[in-house]
Amino acid sequence: MTRGALLSAAVLVALVVGSPAVHAEHECEVPPEMMQVSAKLPHLAARLRAHEPVNIVAIGGASTTGTAAGSPDLAYPHRLQVALTKLFPDVPITVVNKGVPRQSTRQMVGRFATDVIPEDPILVIWETGISDAVRGIEVDDFTSALQAGIDEVKNRSIDIVLVDMQFSRSTATVIDFERYLTAVHGVADLDGVYVFPRYEIMRYWSEQNMFNFDEVAADERARLAARVYDCIGRKLAQAIKLAVQ
Amino acid sequence: MPASPTSRDLRLDFFRGLALIFIFIDHIPENILSYFTLEAFGFFDAAEVFIFISGFTAALVYGRRLVEKGVIYATAQVLRRAWQLYVAHVFLFVIFIAEVSYTVTTFNNPMYNEEMRVADFLDEPHVAVIQALLLQFQPTFLDILPLYILMLVIFPVVLIGMQRHPLLVLLPSAALYIVVQIFGIVVPAYPEGHVWYFNPLAWQFLFVSAALLGHARIRGQTRLPFARVLYPAAAVIFAAAFLIKLSWTIHGVWDAFPGLLLKQLWPINKNNLSPLRLVPFYALVVLVALRVPREAQFLQSTAARPFVLCGQQSLEIFCLGIILSVLAHFILTEYGGGVWMQLAANAAGITVMFLTAAMLAWYKMVDRMPPLRTVAAPGRPSDGIAK
Numbered sequence: 001m002t003r004g005a006l007l008s009a010a011v012l013v014a015l016v017v018g019s020p021a022v023h024a025e026h027e028c029e030v031p032p033e034m035m036q037v038s039a040k041l042p043h044l045a046a047r048l049r050a051h052e053p054v055n056i057v058a059i060g061g062a063s064t065t066g067t068a069a070g071s072p073d074l075a076y077p078h079r080l081q082v083a084l085t086k087l088f089p090d091v092p093i094t095v096v097n098k099g100v101p102r103q104s105t106r107q108m109v110g111r112f113a114t115d116v117i118p119e120d121p122i123l124v125i126w127e128t129g130i131s132d133a134v135r136g137i138e139v140d141d142f143t144s145a146l147q148a149g150i151d152e153v154k155n156r157s158i159d160i161v162l163v164d165m166q167f168s169r170s171t172a173t174v175i176d177f178e179r180y181l182t183a184v185h186g187v188a189d190l191d192g193v194y195v196f197p198r199y200e201i202m203r204y205w206s207e208q209n210m211f212n213f214d215e216v217a218a219d220e221r222a223r224l225a226a227r228v229y230d231c232i233g234r235k236l237a238q239a240i241k242l243a244v245q
Numbered sequence: 246m247p248a249s250p251t252s253r254d255l256r257l258d259f260f261r262g263l264a265l266i267f268i269f270i271d272h273i274p275e276n277i278l279s280y281f282t283l284e285a286f287g288f289f290d291a292a293e294v295f296i297f298i299s300g301f302t303a304a305l306v307y308g309r310r311l312v313e314k315g316v317i318y319a320t321a322q323v324l325r326r327a328w329q330l331y332v333a334h335v336f337l338f339v340i341f342i343a344e345v346s347y348t349v350t351t352f353n354n355p356m357y358n359e360e361m362r363v364a365d366f367l368d369e370p371h372v373a374v375i376q377a378l379l380l381q382f383q384p385t386f387l388d389i390l391p392l393y394i395l396m397l398v399i400f401p402v403v404l405i406g407m408q409r410h411p412l413l414v415l416l417p418s419a420a421l422y423i424v425v426q427i428f429g430i431v432v433p434a435y436p437e438g439h440v441w442y443f444n445p446l447a448w449q450f451l452f453v454s455a456a457l458l459g460h461a462r463i464r465g466q467t468r469l470p471f472a473r474v475l476y477p478a479a480a481v482i483f484a485a486a487f488l489i490k491l492s493w494t495i496h497g498v499w500d501a502f503p504g505l506l507l508k509q510l511w512p513i514n515k516n517n518l519s520p521l522r523l524v525p526f527y528a529l530v531v532l533v534a535l536r537v538p539r540e541a542q543f544l545q546s547t548a549a550r551p552f553v554l555c556g557q558q559s560l561e562i563f564c565l566g567i568i569l570s571v572l573a574h575f576i577l578t579e580y581g582g583g584v585w586m587q588l589a590a591n592a593a594g595i596t597v598m599f600l601t602a603a604m605l606a607w608y609k610m611v612d613r614m615p616p617l618r619t620v621a622a623p624g625r626p627s628d629g630i631a632k
Contacts, residue, residue: 038500068355136385136439138431140514168357172578173571174348176385178274183512189496190508207581213354221355228356 027210028231030201035235037242039194041159044123045244053092056081057119059108060127063166064099069226072097077125079233087241096121104131106145112152124153125236127163127198133180143183150191161240162188162195167202170214194243196236202228254305255544255553256537261298262556262602265566267291269594272386272570273577277584278591285494288486288513289526292389292443293451295563297530298556299393300452303400304407304459311404312463320401327397333564334390338377340568341384366436376435383434386567388442395445396452403453407460415457422450425517440516447517451526469534479531486525554602562602569594 047054058064058077066075081095098115100108105128116124126149132142146162153160164184165177181199188195205211211228213221267282268291284290303323311319346367366373366382376382380391406414424430425447432441469475489505496504504511513521543549555562573590580586 063356135436136442138440138516140512140516143512166356168354169578170348170352170354171357172274173575174345174385176274185497186511189500189504190511213356216353218353221353225356 027227028234030204030235034197034201034204035239035242037194037239039188039192039243041123041161041194041240041243043157043159044240047122048088048091048244051091054084054088054094054123055119055121056084056093056095056123056125057098057116057121058095058125058127059098059111059116060125060163061099061103061108061130062101063130063229064097064127065101066097066099066225066229067101068222069229070222074226074229075099076229076232076236079230080125080236081233083234083237084240087237095125099127102131104135104137104145105129105142105149106137109145109149109152112149116153117156121158123159123161123240125161125163125196126153129165129177129180129184133165133175133177136176139179139183142180143187146184146187147191150187150193154191160193161236161243162193163198163236164195165199167199167206169206169212194239196239198232201232201235205231254539255549256533256539256541257298257302258553258556259544259549260294260533260556261559262552262554262562264291264294264298265555265559265562266552266595266598268295268563269566269570269598270591272567273573273587273590275582276591277587280494280498286487286491287525287529288490289522289529292515293518293522293526295389295559296392296396296448296451297455297526299559300396300455301459301462303397303452304404304456305463307400307404308407308460308463311408316401316405319404323397323400323404327394327400330390330394330397330560333560334380334387334394335378337387337390337564337567338382338384340571341387344571345384373435381435383439383442386571390563391441392443392445392448396449399449400456403456407457411457411460414453418450418453421446422518426520429517431516442516444517451518451523469531472535475531476535479528482525483528483532486521486528551599551602554606555598558602558605561605562598565598565601566594569597 044054056077058080062068064075064077066072066077069075072078075097077095077097077099081093084093084095096119098111098119100111103111108126108128128146128149129142131137150160150162162184164181177199185195187193205228210231211224213224216224267284270276270278270282271284271290273279279285282291283294307319307323310322349367373382380394383391403414425444430444430446432444432446433439434441489510492503492505493507493511495502496507510521513519515522544553573594577586577590
């Protein structure tokens with residue numbers, strides 16, 4: 001073996017073992033077409049340009065609460081706050097977590113007035129659709145609830161980003177998400193709202209075997225969930241950066 | 246065979262067979278082939294075709310029996326068919342239960358634990374199973390057979406009514422449809438908060454109006470009246486709906502392409518069979534009725550044969566298609582769903598449907614054969630959906 005090969009092998013080992021940050025960054029990769037953002041977030045962009053404090057509310061279900069990872073600091077909203085702070089170091093950014101498990105879209109809209117608006121956010125991140133699909137709520141009802149929520153936020157000059165469903169290999173065959181995914185992306189398309197394609201991204205990661213809960217011991221599962229939430233937070237931060245440029 | 250009002254109309258078999266293939270394709274989520282089914286360029290999809298042809302053939306088959314053998318005989322035949330559909334529904338339900346309980350008990354993804362409530366009914370099987378037997382529990386993909394069963398259960402009344410006067414059936418059916426459109430009435434289902442996905446109060450209109458057309462056929466009216474006006478009107482309506490929906494489909498894939506009238510028309514309600522689905526669908530029916538003659542050569546061709554066979558064994562092939570689409574989805578999620586895998590899964594599923602249809606047709610032929618000693622040509626196959 002030549003010295004060069006030894007050296008590169010050593011570098012490789014160092015990269016894989018030594019630096020968890022590099023490791024994680026690499027794992028969060030997705031194909032470029034999943035990170036295309038055409039919608040804009042004008043109000044947030046103005047805040048960032050003015051270097052004024054930014055308040056973001058993340059409203060959603062169990063995957064916003066993030067109980068699966070074991071601690072609120074490991075849930076995606078907090079990971080998003082960390083990632084955004086890295087991207088915009090000179091602006092104070094807070095992401096408030098307003099997740100409540102197992103609520104339908106309609107029920108979440110009912111919480112906007114008490115949980116979202118009083119926080120005075122400049123951006124609302126709305127993660128929704130799972131409970132509706134699981135409960136089989138009428139697609140039209142789901143669509144009109146989404147529309148009502150988007151209108152309520154937009155009318156107050158607050159920006160909004162939607163986050164679609166989680167993907168999981170084992171649930172994909174028993175829950176029919178397609179109708180609801182079509183509805184989320186349809187409404188967003190009409191309103192010019194950005195949807196973070198969590199379902200597509202998580203499916204890609206699943207296909208790449210980045211996370212596979214089937215082969216993981218029970219006590220490792222929370223760590224795996226935390227890693228996925230962390231990646232979601234980072235990717236969402238990147239998407240938001242693209243939407244304010 | 247010369248086309249007489251009594252000879253089998255292969256168009257019904259062919260288009261129903263095609264609809265069953267489309268239903269299989271559309272039931273595999275994010276299937277690339279679904280860009281080439283009715284769903285991609287019509288405001289409606291294969292469900293309308295299936296219900297329409299079912300209503301039409303029901304009137305043909307049971308209408309004749311009513312005339313030949315009387316009310317009680319025809320009613321008994323209709324109810325036997327409803328019973329067969331019911332058994333098929335329960336069979337599909339058992340497969341569904343097996344799939345869900347397996348998935349749930351082997352489930353270990355904590356990110357989904359709190360939201361994975363699809364199996365709540367397993368906590369109360371005594372209620373869930375009874376609700377399924379009452380057609381009130383309609384999990385995904387188990388929603389069209391309950392509609393069909395209900396339609397057949399009320400069909401004897403429709404049949405007798407039509408015999409008296411078509412308007413006796415048409416007026417109440419249309420009135421109910423319009424009331425549902427205006428007031429958005431839904432039919433509740435189990436578990437709480439669910440509704441019948443195919444709202445029977447709305448979809449009955451498609452079934453009943455198709456039955457009225459079938460009834461007109463056995464009354465000897467084989468030509469469409471007002472064809473001169475209807476044809477151009479249908480062509481314009483269908484073409485407009487076609488272009489609009491096609492623009493939406495392209496817009497969905499390629500954002501820069503504008504979706505025509507998207508803001509005004511989307512979403513089009515399927516639960517309650519929005520008139521935006523019904524009218525373009527009937528436009529297509531008119532176009533097919535006028536442009537595809539009964540004796541069209543292609544219906545006899547080898548290429549059309551597998552579709553015709555599927556259409557003739559519609560209940561079995563429908564159930565098989567549902568099971569195969571769930572299986573295909575499972576394989577695609579489990580082992581990667583690239584384009585080639587998708588195409589392979591579609592091809593495999595369609596092949597199994599074709600082969601099964603051919604096998605069932607063979608069974609039926611053998612069953613009908615006279616005892617060996619009296620060798621004769623097999624009798625005329627019975628019409629439509631009845632055995």
